[in-house]
Amino acid sequence: MIVDAHVHLFPPRVAAERAQYVAQDAWFNQLYARPGVRLATMEELLPSMDAARIDCSVVAAFPWADQALCEEHNAYYRTLKSERLARLAVVQPRARQRALDELRRCLDSGFAGLGEMNVDAQGVELADDDAWGPLVECLVEAGGTLLLHASEPVGHDYPGKGRNTPDKIYAFALKYPELRIVAAHWGGGLPFYYLMPELGPTLPNLYFDSAATEYLYDVRVFPTAIAAAGPERAIFGSDFPLLGQDRSLKHVRSAGLPAETLAALLGDNAASAYRL
Numbered sequence: 001m002i003v004d005a006h007v008h009l010f011p012p013r014v015a016a017e018r019a020q021y022v023a024q025d026a027w028f029n030q031l032y033a034r035p036g037v038r039l040a041t042m043e044e045l046l047p048s049m050d051a052a053r054i055d056c057s058v059v060a061a062f063p064w065a066d067q068a069l070c071e072e073h074n075a076y077y078r079t080l081k082s083e084r085l086a087r088l089a090v091v092q093p094r095a096r097q098r099a100l101d102e103l104r105r106c107l108d109s110g111f112a113g114l115g116e117m118n119v120d121a122q123g124v125e126l127a128d129d130d131a132w133g134p135l136v137e138c139l140v141e142a143g144g145t146l147l148l149h150a151s152e153p154v155g156h157d158y159p160g161k162g163r164n165t166p167d168k169i170y171a172f173a174l175k176y177p178e179l180r181i182v183a184a185h186w187g188g189g190l191p192f193y194y195l196m197p198e199l200g201p202t203l204p205n206l207y208f209d210s211a212a213t214e215y216l217y218d219v220r221v222f223p224t225a226i227a228a229a230g231p232e233r234a235i236f237g238s239d240f241p242l243l244g245q246d247r248s249l250k251h252v253r254s255a256g257l258p259a260e261t262l263a264a265l266l267g268d269n270a271a272s273a274y275r276l
């Protein structure tokens, strides 16, 4: 089974009225103000999956700062009916009870978890226990997974680069060992620290996805991150439509990984992390 565990779709209304949403949300403005940047809907995803021979996509929502916009996105995802999708909801943690109620509603209707959450876009630090604690509890209870946007503390700047760096993700994962967490974009470099012997055993719950790899690292990141953090922790994700699914798969396959490691990366690990 081949899984693309990091795909973004938008409600057709957002794609049609992009300017209105650009004016409403600062992070959306940063990423999507330029008309050339693609917004995909379900109608584009399925043909792309067929062309790339991807069996299942994990569709993540956009981290709107406004809870009402989060709910609009979730409502669209609730209408998506396909055996080949796992859906992630999004909420604004600062909305407290309203966010919690919305998360529960989504998990009850079959969502696989929460994401892609983004502390910079949503103005809430991972250290804010009052905001995160109840959401984590709800996810753990329902067996849902949290997908977190992560950024490198070093290197070039780009739209979407934030301040959710390995140190913060490490502290969060340590605090909530029962929560399955996927740190996107190779966790901003956190896999390297698994070379510290005390680190791995304390983080049984943490996975890393490869979303947008081509924009961030050269292809050596695949064998290197896997060697450091372990072959059971790395999950393939394209960040479609930012990067094409077929192109991203070809990139992974050019990394020269052993067949067993590749199979884990392309499907088995996503199945464990998102309970597919």
Ligand SMILES: [Zn+2]
Binding pocket: 116, 148, 149, 150, 184, 185, 211
């Ligand atoms: Zn991301």
